Amino acid sequence: xxxxxxxxxxxxxxxxxxxxxxxxxxxxxxxxxxxxxxxxxxxxxxxxxxxxxxxxxxxxxxxxxxxxxxxxxxxxxxxxxxxxxxxxxxxxxxxxxxxxxxxxxxxxxxxxxxxxxxxxxxxxxxxxxxxxxxxxxxxx
Amino acid sequence: xxxxxxxxxxxxxxxxxxxxxxxxxxxxxxxxxxxxxxxxxxxxxxxxxxxxxxxxxxxxxxxxxxxxxxxxxxxxxxxxxxxxxxxxxxx
Numbered sequence: 001x002x003x004x005x006x007x008x009x010x011x012x013x014x015x016x017x018x019x020x021x022x023x024x025x026x027x028x029x030x031x032x033x034x035x036x037x038x039x040x041x042x043x044x045x046x047x048x049x050x051x052x053x054x055x056x057x058x059x060x061x062x063x064x065x066x067x068x069x070x071x072x073x074x075x076x077x078x079x080x081x082x083x084x085x086x087x088x089x090x091x092x093x094x095x096x097x098x099x100x101x102x103x104x105x106x107x108x109x110x111x112x113x114x115x116x117x118x119x120x121x122x123x124x125x126x127x128x129x130x131x132x133x134x135x136x137x138x139x140x
Numbered sequence: 141x142x143x144x145x146x147x148x149x150x151x152x153x154x155x156x157x158x159x160x161x162x163x164x165x166x167x168x169x170x171x172x173x174x175x176x177x178x179x180x181x182x183x184x185x186x187x188x189x190x191x192x193x194x195x196x197x198x199x200x201x202x203x204x205x206x207x208x209x210x211x212x213x214x215x216x217x218x219x220x221x222x223x224x225x226x227x228x229x230x231x
Contacts, residue, residue: 048155049155050155101208117205121230
């Protein structure tokens with residue numbers, strides 16, 4: 001069940017104000033991720049507490065601190081933009097749906113997936129550290 | 141764990157992914173919701189049954205950790221007599 005947009009907008013804004021491109025339609029997802037070259041991070045946003053307390057602040061910290069970043073950074077909103085999220089997940093191969101989560105893709109393949117179970121109960125600094133490790137490993 | 145509870149009124153494990161060990165030998169992997177008279181209520185649960193699983197428990201858990209939880213049950217209640225212990229999945 002989707003939440004009222006007025007409630008969700010601040011959660012969207014918290015991510016897009018970082019310069020992250022929000023993908024809200026299937027067409028937008030396909031345009032971004034089909035025939036994808038280089039590196040792209042897809043942040044799967046969520047209304048849940050571990051997105052508010054962990055994942056979104058961690059994304060902000062990681063993008064601020066990173067010396068290497070994905071060439072493209074996208075977000076979809078699970079539970080809100082259902083079709084777009086489902087389509088984004090179709091690019092994640094055998095990785096199971098999870099929200100919040102973050103998928104780092106390189107040339108169309110997931111090279112690091114941070115699942116919800118790696119986010120919940122952890123501090124933003126701990127989660128950001130995992131993102132930064134992935135950026136250092138796979139991004140130019 | 142940070143100790144931060146996002147959902148007032150629930151216990152510390154609420155919303156956290158855990159492994160519940162069953163007296164039957166089955167293991168239940170999913171998000172802890174609550175524990176009450178009915179047992180442990182879990183959400184988005186994958187179940188490892190050693191009698192039918194393709195992988196031993198450790199290998200199965202490692203696969204779930206890497207690729208995410210392949211849940212088969214939207215909600216599952218582990219009865220009190222089945223519940224033996226719980227541990228965090230992420231460790």
